[in-house]
Amino acid sequence: MRSRNLLTGVLLGAGSVAGTLVFRRRLARRQERVDVYFGDGSMVSLAKPGEAEPLLRRARQILDLAG
Amino acid sequence: MDAAAALERLREISSQVRAAVIFERGGKIIGSTLGDEERAKSVAAEAEALLDDAEKRRSAADGDAEFAQLEVALRDGSVFVVRDGKRLIVATTAPEPTVGLVFYDLKSTLRELEAKPKPAPRKRAPAKRKAPARATRAKKPDAKS
Numbered sequence: 001m002r003s004r005n006l007l008t009g010v011l012l013g014a015g016s017v018a019g020t021l022v023f024r025r026r027l028a029r030r031q032e033r034v035d036v037y038f039g040d041g042s043m044v045s046l047a048k049p050g051e052a053e054p055l056l057r058r059a060r061q062i063l064d065l066a067g
Numbered sequence: 068m069d070a071a072a073a074l075e076r077l078r079e080i081s082s083q084v085r086a087a088v089i090f091e092r093g094g095k096i097i098g099s100t101l102g103d104e105e106r107a108k109s110v111a112a113e114a115e116a117l118l119d120d121a122e123k124r125r126s127a128a129d130g131d132a133e134f135a136q137l138e139v140a141l142r143d144g145s146v147f148v149v150r151d152g153k154r155l156i157v158a159t160t161a162p163e164p165t166v167g168l169v170f171y172d173l174k175s176t177l178r179e180l181e182a183k184p185k186p187a188p189r190k191r192a193p194a195k196r197k198a199p200a201r202a203t204r205a206k207k208p209d210a211k212s
Contacts, residue, residue, distance in 0.1 A: 031140075032139075032140060032141050032142060033139075033140050034121065034137065034138070034139045034140075035137060035138045035139075035140075036121040036124065036125065036134070036136075036137045037134075037135045037136045037137065038125060038132040038133065038134060038135055039132045039133040039134070039135045040132035042132060044121075044124055044125060046124065051124075054120055055117055055120050055121060055139060056139060056141065058113050058116055058117040058120065058139075059117060059139035059141055059146040060141060060143075061113050062110055062113045062114060062117070062146045062157065062159065063141060063143055063144050063146060063159055065106055065109050065110045065113065066085065066086035066088075066101065066106075066110055066159045067085075067086065067101075067106075
């Protein structure tokens with residue numbers, strides 16, 4: 001009986017950790033961001049509202065114009 | 068391949084791309100999926116400004132490598148800008164596109180545009196007929212004689 005309770009607890013714990021990971025991943029993917037790739041293979045990712053905002057604004061303008 | 072054909076092909080191969088404009092820096096429009104020329108010019112101008120902003124981030128950070136491509140992910144969709152030589156393409160997609168595939172398709176579109184049209188295959192001259200060889204039968208030696 002005790003080992004069954006322990007197994008249930010472990011399964012519930014593992015499930016909630018997995019659920020949190022999936023949720024955080026999806027949330028991160030939905031976050032507005034700018035990824036810039038350069039010829040030498042380097043990449044700059046801008047996600048902080050302050051640094052990315054001017055580029056995000058321009059991109060929104062492009063989406064509006066393109067329809 | 069001309070710009071219209073390259074964009075038509077892009078639409079065929081990529082269901083994720085909603086609109087695209089091919090342009091050069093300075094505002095020269097090469098081709099567009101947008102019907103309106105003025106709209107295409109405005110999109111190209113905004114994309115160029117976006118590119119300038121992005122390049123500033125790079126030089127502020129460290130090296131001087133040239134811009135290759137960028138993606139701006141927004142809630143309503145994504146904006147892509149890809150460069151190949153002096154030509155650029157800006158495209159819009161639905162939210163959460165397959166980023167690698169879109170980059171690949173846009174790059175291919177620009178490369179197809181660069182590629183020279185294949186020359187028409189040369190016509191082969193009709194093969195010369197050989198004169199039929201004269202049948203010469205050697206006389207069988209008479210077995211009896």
